[in-house]
Amino acid sequence: MNYFLDVLKNKYAMFSGRARRAEFWQFYLFMVIGIVVFGGIGSVIRFPALVGIFYFAMIVPFIALSVRRMHDVGKDWWYIFIPIYNLILYCTEGTRGPNEYGPDPKGAVTADTLNTPPSTY
Template sequence: MNYYIEPLKRTFDFTGKSTVKQFWMFFLIENIIVFILGILSVKLGIDNLGDIYLILTLLPFIALGFRRLNDAGYNRWLFLVPLVNIILACIHKKETSLE
C-alpha cells in the first residue's frame, strides 16, 4: 500500500526520482480502484464516480511520471506526450558510458 500512499504524499514533487515498480504499482492500484468505483457507481446510481477519482489523482500521477522519467535519465516533459510516456516509464535507467 506504500506504493500508492507515497506518490499521493509527493503530489507536488516533480524533481525527485521514482522506481519502475513504484510507478507501475501505483498505476495498477489506481486502475483497480477505478474499476471498483465503476461498479459502485452503477450499483448506487452515481454517475462518473470513477471519472471524478481520476481527475483527483491526475496531478499525483503526472508528478510520479515526471519523477520516473527523471530517474530513467530522460527529459521529464516527455511524460506529457501520449504513448511515449508509457514506453519510457517501462525503461530502466540509461547506461552512461565514457566512450
C-alpha cells in the same frame, strides 16, 4: 500498496526527484483498480460521476509520478507526451547512481571496484 499510499501522502504534487519503476507501476495498478471499483460502485448507487471524481483526484499525483519516472531515466518532463516512447521509458531501468535530477531511488552506489582491493582477504 505502500507505493500508492506513499505517493498520495508524501509526494502528491512533487514533480522533482526520481521514481522507480516499481513505484510507477504499482501506483498505476492501484489507480486502475480504483477506477474499476469506483466505476462499479458508482453504477450500483446510480452516481456515475464517482469514477470521474476519483480519476480527477488521481490525475495530479499520476502526472507528478510520470515526471519523476522520466527523471529516473535521465529525460526531461515533456517526454511523457510522446505516445509510444514514454511507455518504453516507463519500462526502462533508471540511471544507476545519481543524475541531474537527484540521487538513485534504489540507493545504488556506483564505485570503482576494479582498482580497489577488497577490505578483507
